[in-house]
Amino acid sequence: MRSIRKLTYAILEIGSNLNRLGAAIQIFLIALISLNVLCVILESMPSNNIQEHRWFNQFEVFSVIIFSIEYLARVWSSIENENIKHGHPVWSRIRYMLTPLALIDLLVILPFYLSMMMVVDLRFMRVLRLLRVFKLTRYSSSMSLLLQVLRREARSIGAALFMILMLIILASSLIFYAEHRAQPEAFNSIPAAMWWAIVTMTTLGYGDVIPITIMGKIMASIISIMSLGIVALPAGILASGFNEAIRERRRTYEKMVHMAIQDGVVDSIEQKALNQMRETLGISKEDAANIMHNSVNRSMEKHLERDMDKLRNEIDSVLHDRCPHCHYNVKWLERRKSKDDSNDSSDQ
Structure with a gap:
């Protein structure tokens, strides 16, 4: 079962x-x-x-x-x-x-x-x-990613929406007191004025309700300018969180690719695991191929740099062991001298 x-x-x-x-x-x-x-x-x-x-x-x-x-x-x-x-x-x-x-x-x-x-x-x-x-x-991996971003950025989006709500209440209250006497039917209450505030702040501007007094027009201009940045906050937070989530998924896939190519060979089991991870993370085949290509290049560069460092150290050690005058290897000269001394002592 x-x-x-x-x-x-x-x-x-x-x-x-x-x-x-x-x-x-x-x-x-x-x-x-x-x-x-x-x-x-x-x-x-x-x-x-x-x-x-x-x-x-x-x-x-x-x-x-x-x-x-x-x-x-x-x-x-x-x-x-x-x-x-x-x-x-x-x-x-x-x-x-x-x-x-x-x-x-x-x-x-x-x-x-x-x-x-x-x-x-x-x-x-x-x-x-x-x-x-x-x-x-x-x-849909994109929709699941969007839901993940919404959960992660819930507090920031909530704070931005709260600011927008406060601005709507403030704008509708101000325009109500500025336009109520001149247009009692269009602005008969603060809740009715909220429709104008929302339409104005979102830059839709249907034109069905507009201020006609000088004070109302001044307030409408100020509210329109103030709302440009505040209303766009949730979209900016979502866009930033979405990009960060995509980068995190790419980093996760890059780590898995790096682990798979450490031994220099990607076997069938590792390839199947990479394909499963790619589909789970919503990474396209083209992006996965680019990540694999870049990871292999970086791995080859690291191995080449490591081999070059090893060769450089060997060359330096050899150069440092040479005599500055005759350029013979110092250790070889010492071994030769000790051998000659031992031969002289045996002849005596």
Whole structure:
């Protein structure tokens, strides 16, 4: 049973890194998710075709069955994940069920079962069914990288969003007191003025509500200039974190490549491990080839430099042992002199 569970975990979580079966299942699930999102979009179009609605319902039932089996299989095999293991298997599975991706897997099948037990608003069900698009994040290294950056930079992004919220409140309050008397319908309250503040700070400028007083125009100009840098803070934090995460992944792959080429040969096992690491980190084949090429060149340069240093030391030692006058090796002269002395003593 444990071997089956390990195989299930490897197929669902490792996928194409394992074998063709894992790759085929991943492709099937990605295609099914994409078709589900397409069906939700097409269902919103007005149509009186009964056969079409029947086909959509049958496809929905088929999709829910597949997604339910996938969800149960992931929960069952989750204890094979070293990062999830936590005491008793039940608690490990509960811990997995509370992870973001597992919650998304649950939410995409929940509307179907809710509709069987109670009357559910069709619009609410469609919104929840659209969450199936987030299942694609599991199969996209770029999306997983983005989620990783969001978790890492959560505090910085939260601080930037708090600053933006404070600026929105300040801007809407100031423009309300400046424009309320002149435009009581457009700026009838501070919450109503927040629409103008958001549109102005994000430089959209729809033009449906504009200040007409001199004080309002001055405040609008100041707010527009102040918001240019503050509103862009979250995007800058995300871009910086994204670049840093990409560099970290490249460094991780470079370390693994360096370890593989230390003996001068990359065998089949090491190559398979490198390919698996490349797919896990989301590094393209071209980048991986460049990293391998650069690592091999650096390794050859280090070996060449080490050999040159060794040769240089040998040459220096030989040069230092030569007589400055006759340029004969000093040690050879000493051995020759001692041999001559021993011969003279024997003749006597």
